[in-house]
Amino acid sequence: QVQLVESGGGLVQAGDSLRLACATSGGTFSNYVMGWFRQAPGKEREFVAAISRSGSSTSYADSVKGRVTISRDNAKNTVYLQVNSLKPEDTAVYYCAAERTGWGIRKSRNDYAYWGQGTQVTVSS
Secondary structure: OOEEEEEOOEEEEOOOOEEEEEEEEOOOHHHOEEEEEEEOOOOOOEEEEEEOOOOOOEEEOOOOOOOEEEEEEOOOOEEEEEEOOOOHHHOEEEEEEEEOOOOOOOOOHHHOOEEOOOEEEEEEO
């Protein structure tokens, strides 16, 4: 069973950039489709980005498209989320997720079996 640990969150100002990382262990990383989700206070957890097992395919939420890049390093068992031009509305706990079964990129939180504990991103205006 894979374990996921996010890092890289923090308090930043609007316009700054952050790179979040999700280190995995306990599984064969290249067998997992990976995703990033976020949850703001009082809101549902929402899809941010996802990447295929090989890294050749990615998908992004419309709300972050153009500002966010998801990538993975299968040699380091890590998936990354680069977020640029941060806005106060990006404030949330960011979670990474992993799924081993099936094919293709997953955008629904219900499609992921494994989750990290989250990392807080706070953007001040």
